[in-house]
Amino acid sequence: MDRNPIDFRSFERQFAQMDFRHVVPLAILAVLLVVALIAAWTSVHTVAPEGQSVVKRFGRVVAIRGPGLHFKLPFGIDRAYFVPTERQLTQEFGFRTVSTDSRTQYEKQPTHRAESLMLTGDLKVIDVEWVVQYRVDDANRYLHSVEDPQKAIRDVSEAVMRRIVGNELGSDVLTEKRVEVATQARDELAEILDSFDMGVVVRRIELQDVTPPEPVKPAFNEVNQAEQERERLINEAETRRSQVLPRAEGEALQVIAEAQAYATERTNRARGEAERFSAILAEYQNAPEVTRRRLYLEMAEHVVPRIRRVYVVEPGQPGPLPLLNLTDETLPPRQRTGDR
Amino acid sequence: MLSRTTSTTLVLVVALLALGGLLLYSAAYTVDEAEQVIVLQFGKPHGEPVVEPGLHFKMPFIQNVRRFDRRLQSWDGDPNQIPTRGEQFISVDMTARWRIVDPLMFYQRVRDKDGAIRLLNDILDSVARDHISATDLTEIVRSSDWDVTEADLERIPVAAEEEEQQLLQRVQMGRGELVRSILATAQREVPDFGVELVDIRIKRVDYVRQVQEQVFARMIAERQRMAEQFRSEGQGRAAEIDGETQRQLATIRSEARRQAEVIRGRADAEATATYSRAFGADPEFYAFFRTLESYRDAIGDDMTWIVSADADYFRYLRGIREPEPSPPAADTATPAARR
Numbered sequence: 001m002d003r004n005p006i007d008f009r010s011f012e013r014q015f016a017q018m019d020f021r022h023v024v025p026l027a028i029l030a031v032l033l034v035v036a037l038i039a040a041w042t043s044v045h046t047v048a049p050e051g052q053s054v055v056k057r058f059g060r061v062v063a064i065r066g067p068g069l070h071f072k073l074p075f076g077i078d079r080a081y082f083v084p085t086e087r088q089l090t091q092e093f094g095f096r097t098v099s100t101d102s103r104t105q106y107e108k109q110p111t112h113r114a115e116s117l118m119l120t121g122d123l124k125v126i127d128v129e130w131v132v133q134y135r136v137d138d139a140n141r142y143l144h145s146v147e148d149p150q151k152a153i154r155d156v157s158e159a160v161m162r163r164i165v166g167n168e169l170g171s172d173v174l175t176e177k178r179v180e181v182a183t184q185a186r187d188e189l190a191e192i193l194d195s196f197d198m199g200v201v202v203r204r205i206e207l208q209d210v211t212p213p214e215p216v217k218p219a220f221n222e223v224n225q226a227e228q229e230r231e232r233l234i235n236e237a238e239t240r241r242s243q244v245l246p247r248a249e250g251e252a253l254q255v256i257a258e259a260q261a262y263a264t265e266r267t268n269r270a271r272g273e274a275e276r277f278s279a280i281l282a283e284y285q286n287a288p289e290v291t292r293r294r295l296y297l298e299m300a301e302h303v304v305p306r307i308r309r310v311y312v313v314e315p316g317q318p319g320p321l322p323l324l325n326l327t328d329e330t331l332p333p334r335q336r337t338g339d340r
Numbered sequence: 341m342l343s344r345t346t347s348t349t350l351v352l353v354v355a356l357l358a359l360g361g362l363l364l365y366s367a368a369y370t371v372d373e374a375e376q377v378i379v380l381q382f383g384k385p386h387g388e389p390v391v392e393p394g395l396h397f398k399m400p401f402i403q404n405v406r407r408f409d410r411r412l413q414s415w416d417g418d419p420n421q422i423p424t425r426g427e428q429f430i431s432v433d434m435t436a437r438w439r440i441v442d443p444l445m446f447y448q449r450v451r452d453k454d455g456a457i458r459l460l461n462d463i464l465d466s467v468a469r470d471h472i473s474a475t476d477l478t479e480i481v482r483s484s485d486w487d488v489t490e491a492d493l494e495r496i497p498v499a500a501e502e503e504e505q506q507l508l509q510r511v512q513m514g515r516g517e518l519v520r521s522i523l524a525t526a527q528r529e530v531p532d533f534g535v536e537l538v539d540i541r542i543k544r545v546d547y548v549r550q551v552q553e554q555v556f557a558r559m560i561a562e563r564q565r566m567a568e569q570f571r572s573e574g575q576g577r578a579a580e581i582d583g584e585t586q587r588q589l590a591t592i593r594s595e596a597r598r599q600a601e602v603i604r605g606r607a608d609a610e611a612t613a614t615y616s617r618a619f620g621a622d623p624e625f626y627a628f629f630r631t632l633e634s635y636r637d638a639i640g641d642d643m644t645w646i647v648s649a650d651a652d653y654f655r656y657l658r659g660i661r662e663p664e665p666s667p668p669a670a671d672t673a674t675p676a677a678r679r
Contacts, residue, residue, distance in 0.1 A: 056373060058393075
C-alpha cells in the first residue's frame with residue numbers, strides 16, 4: 001500500500017481559505033430552484049381521455065377530474081389516481097387472447113380449461129368460454145370499495161356462470177339457450193356486484209365457444225355425421241323414386257295407347273267386314289241360287305290349283321288308300337278320308 | 341466571514357427546525373380512503389379506531405399506528421374433495437368476500453390478514469364440507485327453479501330410465517339455498533374477530549378425475565347411441581320410401597293394364613255386336629259364306645285331296661244333265677292334309 005494518504009490538512013486549509021459569502025446565497029438559490037421545479041412538476045397532472053383521476057389529499061378524496069391538464073398541491077400532498085372509466089374492460093374465461101396483431105390469437109392452457117369446464121343440470125360436463133365486458137362508472141368507489149375488483153369480478157362470474165349452466169340441460173346450453181344463459185348471467189352478476197357497491201357496470205356477457213369436453217367431441221361429430229347420413233339415405237331413396245315413377249307412368253300410357261290402337265283396329269275391321277258381308281248379302285238376296293253357286297265355284301277355283309293331287313273317288317268303289325304309296329313320305333301322314 | 345455567534349445561531353435554528361420537522365413527521369399520519377387505523381401507545385391500543393380519511397395527529401414517538409384495509413377482501417378456498425350425500429366425490433372450490441369491521445379486535449385476535457385468512461380457511465372449509473356432504477349432487481348443481489318436463493326429455497338423449505326420473509325430479513333446495521345456508525352457518529361460526537363475512541359462493545364444482553372419465557364415457561356412449569339411431573332412422577325411412585315407390589309402381593302398372601283390358605273388351609264387344617248385327621240378317625248364308633272363306637285360307641299348297649265324284653265341283657265331269665233337285669250342300673271332302 002503505497003498510495004498516498006489523503007492530505008486532510010491541506011484540504012482543511014483550502015476550505016478555510018474559501019470565501020463562503022458568495023457561495024451561500026448561490027446554494028440557497030439552487031436549492032430553492034430545485035424545490036420550485038419539484039413543486040411545479042408535482043402540482044400538475046394530466047388525465048388521459050379514456051378516464052378520470054381521483055385526487056386524494058392526505059389520503060382523503062378531494063376531487064375527481066376528467067380528461068385534461070389539472071393542478072394539485074405539490075410534494076405528494078395531493079396524489080392523483082387514474083381510473084379508466086370510459087374504457088370497455090374485459091375479462092376472459094376459459095381462454096386468453098395472446099395477440100391481436102394481424103390475426104387474433106387465443107390460447108387455452110390447462111388452467112384456463114379448469115375455468116371453463118363445468119357441470120350441467122343433467123350432470124354432464126361442458127366447456128363454456130365467455131367474456132365479461134364491464135365499465136367503471138364510479139372511479140371513487142372502484143378504488144375504495146373492494147380490494148381487488150378484478151378478482152372479485154372473476155370469482156363471482158365463475159360462480160354465477162356455473163350456477164346458471166348447472167340449472168340447464170347440457171344440450172340446451174350448446175344450442176338454443178346460449179343467449180338466455182348469457183343474459184341471465186349478466187343480470188345476476190350485475191346484481192351481486194351492485195351489492196358490493198364497487199362502482200362497476202356489467203355491460204354484457206358473451207358466450208364464446210361452447211363445446212363438449214375434448215374427449216367427447218368425436219362422439220358429437222359422429223352424431224352430426226349420422227344425421228347427415230340419414231338425410232343422404234332418404235335423399236337417395238327419393239331420387240330413386242323420382243327416377244322410376246315417371247318412367248312407369250310413361251309405360252302405362254303406352255300400354256293404354258296400345259290397347260286403344262287394338263280397339264280401333266278391331267272395331268274398324270269388324271265394321272269393314274260387316275259392311276262387306278251386308279253388301280254381298282244384298283247381292284245374294286237378289287239371286288240366291290246363282291250367287292251361291294258362283295261363290296262356291298270361285299272358292300274352288302282358288303283352292304283346287306294349289307292342291308298337289310286330287311283323287312276323285314267314285315261312290316261305291318273302294319277308297320284309294322290301298323293304292324297310295326305312303327312310304328315315300330317323310331312325315332307321318334295325318335290322314336282323314338273325306339268320304340261322304 | 342460569518343461571526344462565530346451568527347453561525348452558532350444559524351446551526352441552532354437549523355437544528356430546531358429539523359427537530360420540529362421530525363416531531364411533526366412523527367406526530368402526523370394520514371388515513372387513506374381505503375383504510376382504517378388504530379393507534380397504539382407502547383403497543384397498547386389507544387382510543388377508537390380512526391376511519392375518517394385525511395391528516396391526523398398522534399403523540400410523536402410514543403404512539404404508532406396500525407393500518408387495516410377497509411375494503412372488501414376476498415377469500416379463495418383450496419379446491420376440496422368432498423363426497424356428496426350420494427357418495428360421489430366432487431371437487432369444490434369456494435370463494436368468499438369479507439371485510440374488517442372492528443380493526444381493534446381484528447388486531448388483537450388475528451393480528452393481520454394472513455392470520456384472518458388462516459382462520460377463515462379452517463371455518464369455511466369445514467362448513468362447506470358439512471353442507472355439501474349432506475346434499476345430493478343434483479341439489480348442488482341445480483337451482484330451485486329447475487324444471488325439466490317430459491317434452492324436454494324428447495329432445496335430449498337420455499341413457500336410462502333412472503336418469504329420466506332423476507332429471508324430472510324437483511329440486512328441494514338447489515344451489516342458491518345451499519349457498520345461503522352455508523353463508524348463514526359460516527356467519528354464525530365465524531367467531532368474533534372483527535370480521536364480517538359478506539358473501540360466500542361455490543365457485544367451481546367438478547368431478548374428481550376418475551368420476552370425470554366415467555362421465556365422459558357415458559356421454560360418448562349416449563352420443564354413439566344417438567348416432568346409431570339416426571343411421572337406422574335413415575335406413576328405415578329409405579326403405580319406407582322404396583316400398584312406397586314399389587307400391588306406386590304396381591298401382592300405375594296394374595291400373596294401366598286394367599284400363600287396357602277395359603278398352604280391348606269394349607272394342608271386342610263392339611266388334612261382336614257389329615258382326616252379329618250384320619251376320620244375323622241371314623245366318624245360313626253367313627255360315628255358307630264364311631265356310632267358303634275359310635276354305636280359301638285353310639286349304640293350302642301341296643295337299644292331297646281325295647274327293648267323291650259326287651261332289652258338286654265334279655258333277656259336270658260326269659256329263660251335263662239337268663241338275664237333280666239335290667241340296668246344294670257343300671259336299672267337300674275334308675282334305676287329307678299333307679304338306
